[in-house]
Amino acid sequence: MSDSFFPMGSFTMSQGMEQIINENLVPKEKVAKIIDMYLDKIWKSFDMGIFYQAMEAAGKKNTELLKKIDEICYCSKLTEENRSATVKMGKSLMNATEFEDGSIGKKYKDLSKTSTSYGTYPVALALASIHFKYKDLGALSLIYVNLMEVTASLVRMGVIDYIEAQIILSNSVKSIQVKPVKLCDLHQSFPLVAIASMRHELSDSRMFMS
Numbered sequence: 140m141s142d143s144f145f146p147m148g149s150f151t152m153s154q155g156m157e158q159i160i161n162e163n164l165v166p167k168e169k170v171a172k173i174i175d176m177y178l179d180k181i182w183k184s185f186d187m188g189i190f191y192q193a194m195e196a197a198g199k200k201n202t203e204l205l206k207k208i209d210e211i212c213y214c215s216k217l218t219e220e221n222r223s224a225t226v227k228m229g230k231s232l233m234n235a236t237e238f239e240d241g242s243i244g245k246k247y248k249d250l251s252k253t254s255t256s257y258g259t260y261p262v263a264l265a266l267a268s269i270h271f272k273y274k275d276l277g278a279l280s281l282i283y284v285n286l287m288e289v290t291a292s293l294v295r296m297g298v299i300d301y302i303e304a305q306i307i308l309s310n311s312v313k314s315i316q317v318k319p320v321k322l323c324d325l326h327q328s329f330p331l332v333a334i335a336s337m338r339h340e341l342s343d344s345r346m347f348m349s
Contacts, residue, residue: 140232140267141280143291147231147260149284152224153292153347155332158339160296164331167298171307174289176329178311182285185215185327186261188320190281193265195319197243205247205262208322212259215327218336220349229263236267244270278317286311292347 143150154177159165165173189212196204216222230251238244244266251258261281268277290304299307336349 141283143287147228149288151348152288154289155335156289156292157347158335160298180329181327182282185325187278188325189261190265190278191319192322193262197266197269200243206256209257209259209262212261213257217333220336220340224349225259226257229258229260232263238270275317282315
């Protein structure tokens with residue numbers, strides 16, 4: 140599920156990095172540092188927490204709580220690009236997962252098809268992780284897919300080469316401490332990325348969806 144060939148469309152995302160590079164806001168030698176900021180300010184502090192909260196709610200078969208967590212995830216993405224991207228990836232993941240009849244995954248998948256729920260990526264991944272019994276590997280997959288989106292976009296834009304991307308990925312994955320985050324402790328703040336994403340929506344020339 141973490142592979143770039145998995146049919147989720149993650150290869151079309153740059154999470155604002157395309158605009159950051161196009162506006163020369165970050166020199167090449169600072170790219171790894173910016174990715175560390177993505178890790179600390181968005182993925183580990185927020186998305187991973189949403190994943191674990193969704194896992195807990197799904198484990199209790201609490202659909203209403205799951206919907207609330209899903210809504211928090213959706214509303215906390217400041218830009219339309221990011222909101223749209225997390226829903227597209229989430230629904231693609233659920234469509235590719237054959238949940239058992241009567242399971243919370245099947246029920247939520249059906250709800251997302253009727254627009255009763257958003258079906259954001261961290262929530263969909265939590266449901267898939269329960270289905271496949273991934274446990275903490277699901278959280279690691281969440282971080283890895285985000286890392287892949289940003290580093291792959293840098294390679295495709297010619298900012299770094301494939302070897303440099305692998306070094307960044309390897310170092311970043313080694314630094315990840317996968318652990319549950321309480322709902323009240325969720326936070327994300329990376330204004331550079333948020334503003335770049337807003338500007339990216341208005342860009343006339345775009346290689347990536349976000």
